[in-house]
Amino acid sequence: xxxxxxxxxxxxxxxxxxxxxxxxxxxxxxxxxxxxxxxxxxxxxxxxxxxxxxxxxxxxxxxxxxxxxxxxxxxxxxxxxxxxxxxxxxxxxxxxxxxxxxxxxxxxxxxxxxxxxxxxxxxxxxxxxxxxxxxxxxxxxxxxx
Numbered sequence: 001x002x003x004x005x006x007x008x009x010x011x012x013x014x015x016x017x018x019x020x021x022x023x024x025x026x027x028x029x030x031x032x033x034x035x036x037x038x039x040x041x042x043x044x045x046x047x048x049x050x051x052x053x054x055x056x057x058x059x060x061x062x063x064x065x066x067x068x069x070x071x072x073x074x075x076x077x078x079x080x081x082x083x084x085x086x087x088x089x090x091x092x093x094x095x096x097x098x099x100x101x102x103x104x105x106x107x108x109x110x111x112x113x114x115x116x117x118x119x120x121x122x123x124x125x126x127x128x129x130x131x132x133x134x135x136x137x138x139x140x141x142x143x144x145x
Contacts, residue, residue: 019138025073026134033065034126038119050107050118054099062092074138091133098129 037057044053066088102125106113113121 022073022138023134026069026130029065029068029073030127030130033061033068034123034130036064037061037126038123041122042115042119045115045118050103051100054103054122055096058092058095058099062088062095066091087136094133095126095129099125 037060040057040060041050041053044056048056066084070084099122102121103118106118106121110117
């Protein structure tokens with residue numbers, strides 16, 4: 001019994017613990033900022049239109065999200081300032097272009113989609129893009145030294 005317990009309760013290697021911690025905080029930040037992004041989008045959609053509302057929502061949440069990752073998610077990782085700033089610009093550009101393309105495609109396929117449909121499509125696109133972003137952040141921007 002004691003031998004099998006030791007086999008099942010081995011501590012994770014440091015790299016695995018770091019990955020789990022990073023992924024957990026990344027998920028918390030992603031859910032929070034995607035929720036914020038959707039609220040800003042819905043608030044601005046009617047007066048500014050879908051694409052403009054999405055761009056403003058992305059601009060606001062990208063800054064908050066990136067700073068959170070720098071201070072919390074990847075706090076124990078080294079990242080030169082230039083690389084962090086480049087990451088912020090590239091993140092905004094990616095989500096702005098990607099979100100706009102997704103909205104335009106939706107509008108090409110569906111005449112006058114409901115705000116909820118637009119929001120769900122944007123949130124889904126954000127989740128898909130977020131997976132790729134996590135990989136880039138972990139292995140390029142915030143490289144563990």
